[in-house]
Amino acid sequence: MSSGETVLVTAAAGGVGSWVVQLAKLAGNHVIGTCSTREKAAQLEVLGCDRVVRYRDEDLGTALKEEYPDGIDLIFEQVGGTTFDTCVDNVARRGRILICGFISEYQNGPQEVLAPRIYHKLLWKSAQLRGFLHSDWPDRFPDHLSRNIQLIEDGLIDPQIDPQPFLGIDEVVNAVEYLHSGKNTGKVTVQYR
Numbered sequence: 001m002s003s004g005e006t007v008l009v010t011a012a013a014g015g016v017g018s019w020v021v022q023l024a025k026l027a028g029n030h031v032i033g034t035c036s037t038r039e040k041a042a043q044l045e046v047l048g049c050d051r052v053v054r055y056r057d058e059d060l061g062t063a064l065k066e067e068y069p070d071g072i073d074l075i076f077e078q079v080g081g082t083t084f085d086t087c088v089d090n091v092a093r094r095g096r097i098l099i100c101g102f103i104s105e106y107q108n109g110p111q112e113v114l115a116p117r118i119y120h121k122l123l124w125k126s127a128q129l130r131g132f133l134h135s136d137w138p139d140r141f142p143d144h145l146s147r148n149i150q151l152i153e154d155g156l157i158d159p160q161i162d163p164q165p166f167l168g169i170d171e172v173v174n175a176v177e178y179l180h181s182g183k184n185t186g187k188v189t190v191q192y193r
Contacts, residue, residue: 003028005073013040015187160186
């Protein structure tokens with residue numbers, strides 16, 4: 001990402017989303033984050049979000065269209081489903097959408113889409129769509145890990161760890177269910193006993 005852009009982070013209160021929010025602010029961008037609750041919204045404001053959309057209380061598409069009529073330059077999308085569709089509809093001309101997940105479909109599988117194909121929407125804006133799995137970039141992992149550790153040590157990034165305790169390998173399933181419930185704020189961890 002560059003500086004001076006408008007960046008949208010969906011599922012911004014999670015472990016990955018909260019990190020991306022902080023990186024985007026550190027780069028000098030206007031950051032919008034989505035979340036479900038007032039508590040998560042308050043945490044996102046502390047992390048630097050300029051605008052928080054609580055999707056249970058307001059419509060994301062309406063908020064983006066009214067407040068960002070020129071669209072969003074960079075979208076870090078992790079939800080999928082109708083949130084993804086809203087992101088595509090609101091990406092700026094020459095904007096980018098980076099897909100890092102689709103939690104809305106993890107439990108019930110892919111949803112059937114009965115709409116125009118996505119290239120109809122992206123082509124006319126010269127917009128880009130890209131998937132991202134960190135496992136496909138092993139050559140870059142050491143440098144990025146070192147950089148991120150340095151950002152933490154310098155106090156520029158505050159890793160968000162959910163306080164819910166999960167102790168031992170027997171708790172892995174419960175930790176995943178907790179994550180899928182959307183109750184977490186920050187990264188869900190399982191501690192080895």
